[in-house]
Amino acid sequence: MAITGAAELLATWEAGLAEAPNGRALLLHRTARPDVDAARLPVLPVGEREADLFALRRALFGERMQVRLACSACREDMEFDLDAGEFARSLGGRGGSGDGGDSSAGTVVRVRQDGWDVEFRLPGVADLTAAARAADPRAALLARCLVSAVRDGAAVGAGDLPVPVQRRIAEAVEAADPGADVTLNVACPECGEATRAELDIASYLWTELDAWARDLLLDVHLLATSYGWSEPEILALSPLRRRYYLELCADV
Numbered sequence: 001m002a003i004t005g006a007a008e009l010l011a012t013w014e015a016g017l018a019e020a021p022n023g024r025a026l027l028l029h030r031t032a033r034p035d036v037d038a039a040r041l042p043v044l045p046v047g048e049r050e051a052d053l054f055a056l057r058r059a060l061f062g063e064r065m066q067v068r069l070a071c072s073a074c075r076e077d078m079e080f081d082l083d084a085g086e087f088a089r090s091l092g093g094r095g096g097s098g099d100g101g102d103s104s105a106g107t108v109v110r111v112r113q114d115g116w117d118v119e120f121r122l123p124g125v126a127d128l129t130a131a132a133r134a135a136d137p138r139a140a141l142l143a144r145c146l147v148s149a150v151r152d153g154a155a156v157g158a159g160d161l162p163v164p165v166q167r168r169i170a171e172a173v174e175a176a177d178p179g180a181d182v183t184l185n186v187a188c189p190e191c192g193e194a195t196r197a198e199l200d201i202a203s204y205l206w207t208e209l210d211a212w213a214r215d216l217l218l219d220v221h222l223l224a225t226s227y228g229w230s231e232p233e234i235l236a237l238s239p240l241r242r243r244y245y246l247e248l249c250a251d252v
């Protein structure tokens with residue numbers, strides 16, 4: 001991944017300020033995957049996006065992620081480190097671990113059970129967003145992502161899939177796109193109880209980017225005031241040089 005320049009990243013942050021969390025996540029994903037057409041990003045499997053965002057986090061701010069969580073049993077504050085690089089690798093992005101005989105070709109999983117033969121597309125962010133607005137999100141997601149369902153040679157609609165087949169589809173999707181749901185399971189050092197929590201890498205990364213951007217603007221302000229340089233000139237400096245000049249300003 002090419003690390004984006006400071007000016008470009010600052011522009012991403014500025015664009016994101018006006019956006020809801022979904023729009024911010026999309027902007028971050030665009031930064032992470034400049035190789036993919038922007039219109040295609042919301043269609044990529046959700047787990048692939050999460051892996052992309054972990055890789056971006058690592059490229060921008062390093063491997064070590066600090067996470068704070070309150071114990072669900074005793075409310076004790078827990079603080080621990082996660083490894084963004086490990087997440088990016090383990091989530092893979094490309095899916096297709098290929099277990100249990102279901103073949104996953106590209107972003108479609110196939111389930112065969114009790115005379116049913118079902119093909120199902122791995123949901124992307126666009127699918128989740130649209131389904132969340134429906135009266136029955138589960139049914140809506142099923143209908144959106146169903147590619148084909150055949151029972152004993154006859155085509156069947158999404159509404160007629162029996163629960164066991166639906167469950168097999170959910171399992172196949174999870175196996176093919178494991179990063180879709182990053183759940184942490186942390187044992188409390190005080191009481192020993194385990195706390196489960198979802199890690200939302202998009203909002204985690206946005207919070208960091210926001211802090212970074214505000215710090216950077218302050219640096220620009222200080223350097224512009226001292227040296228009379230323009231914003232583009234200051235942003236073009238490497239972080240190391242920027243730091244040096246700031247130290248020199250402070251010494252004067």
Ligand SMILES: [Zn+2]
Nearest residue numbers: 071074188191
């Ligand atoms: Zn506890």
